[in-house]
Amino acid sequence: MWGGRFAGGxxxxxxxxxxxxxxxxxxxxxxxxxxxxxxxxxxxxxxxSAEDAETISIGLDRIASEYEADxxxxxxxxxxxxxxxxxxxxxxxxxxxxxxxxxxSRNDQVATDFKMWVRDAMDAADAALERLQRxxxxxxxxxxxxxxxxxxxxxTAQPVTLGHHLMAYYxxxxxxxxxxxxxxxxLNQSPLxxxxxxxxxxPIDRDMTAEALGFDGPTQNSLDAVSDRDFAMDxxxxxxxxxxxxxRLAEEMVTxxxxxxxxxxxxxxxxxxxxxxxxxxNPDAAELVRGHAGRIVGATTxxxxxxxxxxxxxxxxxxxxxxxxxxxxxxxxxxxxxxASMVEDTAFNTDRMRAAAExxxxxxTDLADWLVTEADIPFREAHHITGEAVRLAETQGKALDAxxxxxxxxxxxxxxxxxxxxxxxxxxxxxxxxxxGTAPEQVRxxxxxxxxxxxxxx
Numbered sequence: 001m002w003g004g005r006f007a008g009g010x011x012x013x014x015x016x017x018x019x020x021x022x023x024x025x026x027x028x029x030x031x032x033x034x035x036x037x038x039x040x041x042x043x044x045x046x047x048x049s050a051e052d053a054e055t056i057s058i059g060l061d062r063i064a065s066e067y068e069a070d071x072x073x074x075x076x077x078x079x080x081x082x083x084x085x086x087x088x089x090x091x092x093x094x095x096x097x098x099x100x101x102x103x104x105s106r107n108d109q110v111a112t113d114f115k116m117w118v119r120d121a122m123d124a125a126d127a128a129l130e131r132l133q134r135x136x137x138x139x140x141x142x143x144x145x146x147x148x149x150x151x152x153x154x155x156t157a158q159p160v161t162l163g164h165h166l167m168a169y170y171x172x173x174x175x176x177x178x179x180x181x182x183x184x185x186x187l188n189q190s191p192l193x194x195x196x197x198x199x200x201x202x203p204i205d206r207d208m209t210a211e212a213l214g215f216d217g218p219t220q221n222s223l224d225a226v227s228d229r230d231f232a233m234d235x236x237x238x239x240x241x242x243x244x245x246x247x248r249l250a251e252e253m254v255t256x257x258x259x260x261x262x263x264x265x266x267x268x269x270x271x272x273x274x275x276x277x278x279x280x281x282n283p284d285a286a287e288l289v290r291g292h293a294g295r296i297v298g299a300t301t302x303x304x305x306x307x308x309x310x311x312x313x314x315x316x317x318x319x320x321x322x323x324x325x326x327x328x329x330x331x332x333x334x335x336x337x338x339x340a341s342m343v344e345d346t347a348f349n350t351d352r353m354r355a356a357a358e359x360x361x362x363x364x365t366d367l368a369d370w371l372v373t374e375a376d377i378p379f380r381e382a383h384h385i386t387g388e389a390v391r392l393a394e395t396q397g398k399a400l401d402a403x404x405x406x407x408x409x410x411x412x413x414x415x416x417x418x419x420x421x422x423x424x425x426x427x428x429x430x431x432x433x434x435x436x437g438t439a440p441e442q443v444r445x446x447x448x449x450x451x452x453x454x455x456x457x458x
Contacts, residue, residue, distance in 0.1 A: 020080045020319050025072035026326055027081050030116040032064045034109065034192060035085070037212035039100055041205050047103060052096045059093040060085075081113075082106050103204050105196035107226040107314045112192040114322065116213065118235050121329045122184045125239065126177055128336035130454065133173050135343040137450045140166040144443040147425045148263070148353035149362050156360025159425040162348060164438040167446050172245040179241060183234035190215035194222035197313035227313040229303070232325050236300040239332045240293075246335050247293035250286040253342060257283050262352045267345035270338060285338045292331040299324035354425065358399055361390050363428045367400060370422040375414040385412045 036057060043053035063085055078084045083106075089097040143162035150160035190210035193200065199222040206218035219225035256263035270285040302324045306317055364386050371382035388411045393400050396407075401423035408415045421427060433439035436446070451457070 015076055018079060018316075019076040020322070021072070021074050021076060021078065021084055023323050023326060024081045024110075025074070025084070026322075027110075027113040027117055028067050028072050028085070029064070030113040030120075031081050031085055031109070032060050032067075034112045034116065034209075034213060035060055035100060037209045038104060038192060040212065041208045042099070042102055044208065045203055045205055047202050047204070048099045052099050055093045055096045056089065056100050059089045059097065062092060063088050080106070080110075082109055103195065103200045103202035104192065105194075105226070107196050108191045108194040108222075111194070111226050111228070112190060112213070114229075114325075115187055115191065115231055118231055118325065119184060119187055119214075121325075122180045122187075122235060122238075124329075125242070125332060125336065126180050128333060128340065129173050129177050129180075129242070132336055132340040132343065133170055133177075133450070134454055134456060135340050136166050136170045136173070137447055137454065137456065139343055139346075139348075140164075140170065140443065141447045141451075143348060143350065144447065145440045146348070146350040146353065147357050147429055148350075149357040149360055150438070156356070156362050158365055158432075159357045159362045159428045160432075160438040161429055161440060161443055162350065162353060163440070163443040163447065166343075167443060167450070169245065169249050170446075170450055172248075173242075176238065176242040176245060179238040180235075183231065183238050186234060187231040188214075188216045189219045189225075190217070191219050191225035191228075193218060194225040197223055197226050223313045227310070227315075227318070229307055229318060229321050232321055233300070233303055233307070236296070236303055236325060236328055239328050240297045240300045243293035243296040243332060243335060246339050247290045249339055249343075250289040253286040253346070254283045254290070257281075257286075261356075263349055263356075265347040265349065266342065269345070270342055286342065289335040289338050292335050296328045296331055299328040357425045361393060361400055363400055363423050363425060364390050366422045366428045366431065367419065369431075370419055371412075371414070374418060375412075377412075377414065385415075 039048065039053045039056045039060075042048040043050050048056075066088075072081065072084060075084060075087075078087050086097060086100065089100065140163040143166070144164075146162040147159050148162050148165065149156040150158045150165070190206065190213055192209045192213070193204050193206040210216070210218045219228075253264065253266065255261055257266050266281070266283055266286070268281075270283075272282045272284045303321055306320050310317060367389060368379065368382040368386040371377045371385060372379050375382075377385070389400060389403065389408060392407060392411065393403055396403070401420055405415070405417055405419075408419065422431070429438050429440065431439070433442055436442065
């Protein structure tokens, strides 16, 4: 490839540092598709003959079959997937193969291939997120009435329903899908035909290749087109945000599965044992999802730092754009699959959840609210009265609704027997009927809306 310009070949060090075939071979499907679209356009524009174009197209089909069956060979002297494919094409069809690279450069070629790969990764993430959403919505519908403690600072705060809690993660995944959709819309312009950096003098039809490859149209500036990796960073940032949401759910699964909580029993298929302690059932899948988030965030940072300060147009630094994206995509796909399976198959111990909600003075706010609405006490004073009631309950080792009325009246004489209607966990969650609240009727409404949005039968 370099014979016309260089008297000698690259050193062993240069050969090793320059070769990207060990990782960019992942682009082979996109590379074949883009080459097929390019040669079809060259023939339509009469830049190459119809005979040569057909010969090249048949050769590319054969190479695709070989790669599918046997994988992509790694010859580091050929550097990358583009030259590997072109070399094999030359072996198959002879000199006609040399016409394929007319009016394009590896710069626009790799930008196109990589965009197509990232677009596919976005579509895969969206599909996996939809599966997770369906699992969350299904389980939330099953547990719209199941009471559990809601937490702030990991301290019992107020009673909520398990359905409400699961639907919170549905909302997170809804935002995740919107980020991938936004990124995909920005991505969908074709760099093919931008050539090395300045465009080409050949009478190409960039709209034709863009349409053939599923793009909305061609990019509008050749310098930007070959040097842009915003689409990869958009994917990584959406993936990082998604992984943070998954890590929060994973952490709750780890906590809830512990004997101290006992809220859930994780599926055996997503747990492991101990090599020394036979009683152990470890939440390893959830822990690995939690850990993968750090690696995905690291991949995002790596590419951002690689792109920092690069002058226009293409620089070889950008060869390092693909490993962090490939790694993050693999980790995200695994994490999404693991969490969807976990939500689908986890057994919830709702009796234990309810007992925890009843044990933690979770209805203290309800007592304060009752004092405001029924006894016309300012909230700050009601807050103080309720605090005294909680202290008394702790001293007696009782739940709030188990306190004697006389003891409550000793704290404040304005309390009467009607207060008990507000102190149960069921009354507490039922009272939170504001839009988006935890009341079962609200949860069922949100579940119905989500099911409709997802095309699920109600």
